[in-house]
Amino acid sequence: MKVAMMIAVALAAFAPAADLKLGEPVPDVALGKDRLAALTKEGKVVAVYFWSCDCPYGPPNYPNIKAATDKFADNAKVKIYVVSSSGEPADKGESWAKDSALKGTFVFDEGKAIAKHFAPRKVNATFVIDAKGNLAYRGGIATDKTNLLIDAINAVLEGKTLPASDQKFEGCGIKS
Secondary structure, X not given: OHHHHHHHHHHHHOOOOOOOOOOOEOOOOEEOOEEHHHHHHOOOEEEEEEEOOOXXXXXXXXXXXXXXXXXXXXXXXXXXXEEEOOOOOHHHXXXXXXXXXXXXXXXXXXXXXXXXXXXXXXXXXXXXXOOOOEEEEEEOOEOOOOEHHHHHHHHHHHOOOOOOOOOOOOOOEOOO
């Protein structure tokens, strides 16, 4: 019985986060060369932003992701991942990340494992996981008035109220 329980717990830890709820643990997933569980075990706040250069809603948000990666580039408690899962070629995304001097970690999600794990509905979907491994924010990256990613990370770091999480934002659909 104990072995069966241990297997069930281990499998749950690696299950996709498709039904993930705010305030609940995010199962482990590889984020390029890193693992989410290892990052949060180190006490890091982790942000995952789904990006595409081929979606017309992606380019207008370049300044928002750039501002967030610039702001937290030297903060050892924060790690931002820009994930390309939308079908553009890897070299196109990698070229954009290099040309824009992106300070976050760019990950080309070739097999869409990260997209399947988080189940974003569209490009510009943003997830912030607190240092305990719980989903703190899920929604768009910005509004016309504020950078929600920066606000969410700051709120987690400072223990303040987070911006409202929702899935009502502009972006192209992502098929996982």
